[in-house]
Amino acid sequence: MERRTIGAAALDVGAVGLGCMPMNWAYSGSQQRGDRSVRTVHAALDAGVSLLDTADMYGPFTNELLVGRALKERRAEAFVSTKCGLLVGDQHVVANGRPGYVRRACDASLRRLQTEVIDLYQLHRADPEVPVEETWGAMAELVSAGKVRALGLCAVGAGATRRGGAAHLAGAAHMYEGTIRQLERIQQVFPVSAVEAELSVWSPEALERLLPWCEARGVGFLAAMPLGNGFLTGTLTPGGGFEPDDPRARHPRFTAEMMAANQPLVAGLRRVAARHGEKVTPAQVALAWTLAQGPHVVPIPGAKRECWAVENARAAELVLTAADLAEIGRLPAPRGSWD
Numbered sequence: 001m002e003r004r005t006i007g008a009a010a011l012d013v014g015a016v017g018l019g020c021m022p023m024n025w026a027y028s029g030s031q032q033r034g035d036r037s038v039r040t041v042h043a044a045l046d047a048g049v050s051l052l053d054t055a056d057m058y059g060p061f062t063n064e065l066l067v068g069r070a071l072k073e074r075r076a077e078a079f080v081s082t083k084c085g086l087l088v089g090d091q092h093v094v095a096n097g098r099p100g101y102v103r104r105a106c107d108a109s110l111r112r113l114q115t116e117v118i119d120l121y122q123l124h125r126a127d128p129e130v131p132v133e134e135t136w137g138a139m140a141e142l143v144s145a146g147k148v149r150a151l152g153l154c155a156v157g158a159g160a161t162r163r164g165g166a167a168h169l170a171g172a173a174h175m176y177e178g179t180i181r182q183l184e185r186i187q188q189v190f191p192v193s194a195v196e197a198e199l200s201v202w203s204p205e206a207l208e209r210l211l212p213w214c215e216a217r218g219v220g221f222l223a224a225m226p227l228g229n230g231f232l233t234g235t236l237t238p239g240g241g242f243e244p245d246d247p248r249a250r251h252p253r254f255t256a257e258m259m260a261a262n263q264p265l266v267a268g269l270r271r272v273a274a275r276h277g278e279k280v281t282p283a284q285v286a287l288a289w290t291l292a293q294g295p296h297v298v299p300i301p302g303a304k305r306e307c308w309a310v311e312n313a314r315a316a317e318l319v320l321t322a323a324d325l326a327e328i329g330r331l332p333a334p335r336g337s338w339d
Contacts, residue, residue, distance in 0.1 A: 001048030001316050006220020006296050007193025009150035011120065013079045015291060015316040017051030017222065018044045018309060019302035020067055021058045034066060036305065041070035043306035045077050047313035053196075053222065053300045055083035055124060056109050057093070064112035072114055081120040081194075081222070082109050083154060085127065085135070097127030099138035106142050120194055122152035132182055133189050140190035151190060152222070155179040155197035155210060176210040183213065194220035196300075199293070201286050202228045202253075202265055202334035207293065215294055226290045226299035227312075231259070233283040234266045252336045261335045268331040272324050280318060283308075287315035289328055 002015040023037035041052065052071075054063045064082060071078050084105040087094050109118060121139060126132045142148040156179050176197065183192055195214050199206045203225065214221045227233055229248055239256035242249040252258065269282035276285075283301075290299040303309040320328075 001313060004220075004295060004298055006298065007150055007152075008191040008218060009193045011079065011150055011193060011220060013051040013298055014049050014313070015298065016049060016287060016313050017053055017079075017081075017298050017300035018049050018312075019224070019300045020052055020054045020063055022302040022304050024059060024062050024066055034069075037066055038070045040303060040306050040309050041067065042074070044303070044309040044313060045074055047310045048316070049309065049313050050077065050079045051081060051222075051298060051300065052078050053081045054113075055086075055122075056105055056112075057083070057086045057088050057124065060088040061108075061112060064109055068112050068114040075115055079119045080113060080115060081122060081152070082113065082118055083122040083124040084109070084139075085124040095125045095127040097123070097130040097132065097135035099134055102135060102138040103142070106139075106147055110147060117146065118148045120150050120152050121148040122154055122194070122196060124154050125156065126182055132186055136186040136189045143190070150193035152194035152196060152220075153179070153183060153186065153192060155195055155206070175205045175208070180209065180213055183219075187217075192217075192219050194222055196222040196224050198225045199223035199290055199297070199299075200226045200228045201232060201269065201289055201328060201331070202262065211293065211297070215296060219296070221294065221297045223290045223293075223297055223299040225302075227283055227286055227301050229254070231262065232266065232269060232286040233281070234270060238263070253334070258335055264332050265334060268328060272320070272327060275324070276318060281311060283311060284315040284318050285320070285324075285328075287312060288318040288320050289325065291316065292320055292325060 003012055004015050005012055052067055054067050056064055084102055085095055085097055087096050121142060123135060127135060139151050155176055186192060197206045197210055211221055230236055238259035248254040266282055269285045273280040273282050273285045287299050287301060290297060301312045303312060
């Protein structure tokens with residue numbers, strides 16, 4: 001698989017990563033199997049994937065335990081990214097950026113992951129009650145202590161619009177301004193090596209400001225949800241329903257009406273896929289589009305099954321033409337229940 005170097009720390013990773021969250025948290029609980037998830041991680045590594053993305057809040061804690069179990073004998077082959085800064089309660093999630101907590105959280109993640117060093121340690125969310133410089137300074141101390149190799153930040157795009165047309169573009173222009181302000185503050189404390197934010201054919205807002213900010217500074221970009229929470233794979237049926245614990249059951253884009261309205265996006269990806277061969281899938285086209293957004297971009301699609309992890313990894317071999325990219329660029333803007 002193609003390799004990509006991201007960030008000031010020159011992080012070397014495969015072109016496509018693996019988001020481990022769906023393996024045992026948040027999505028389709030009845031489909032989550034520990035042994036199968038371990039096999040999925042192994043299949044991804046065998047296919048050339050190296051970056052494994054997790055967080056202490058996933059589970060909470062159980063996702064890191066799963067990754068640690070999978071990597072027990074293959075740690076040298078993996079690039080491990082995990083996150084701190086969010087605490088999960090019974091009905092709520094709160095931010096905690098106090099330096100003492102950050103240090104304790106890192107030690108706990110190291111134990112669960114069964115490793116001596118975390119390759120990329122990300123701040124999941126800044127604590128509004130703690131200056132972000134203090135939190136980042138504590139994380140920088142972890143690098144000095146040899147517990148962490150590099151630091152990253154998860155972007156927040158709350159409050160932005162995703163409507164089509166001019167309103168969509170206006171929303172995109174301001175969507176990540178808060179994150180960029182945070183990045184400029186913490187960059188003065190310790191170099192940011194990577195930013196993680198949503199980026200896909202149906203959520204391209206990061207292209208407007210956030211991705212150029214990263215590119216101009218040599219900061220890597222981890223593209224979260226590059227398959228649109230599964231919608232861009234073309235395997236979801238409008239009205240098919242989701243399990244009660246699946247967040248898509250409450251997401252405005254996953255109502256039967258909106259899934260049907262957004263089918264032209266999937267149809268467009270299918271057309272492009274067909275031109276590249278009968279074995280090429282819409283998911284691979286969606287990932288190849290994400291990879292085409294820059295040499296510092298690494299998509300991290302989630303996967304629970306071995307076949308999906310391998311299919312996603314092979315997207316790195318698909319090179320879209322200028323005509324392909326232009327056709328995808330002309331696809332209708334995604335719609336939500338508010339349109």
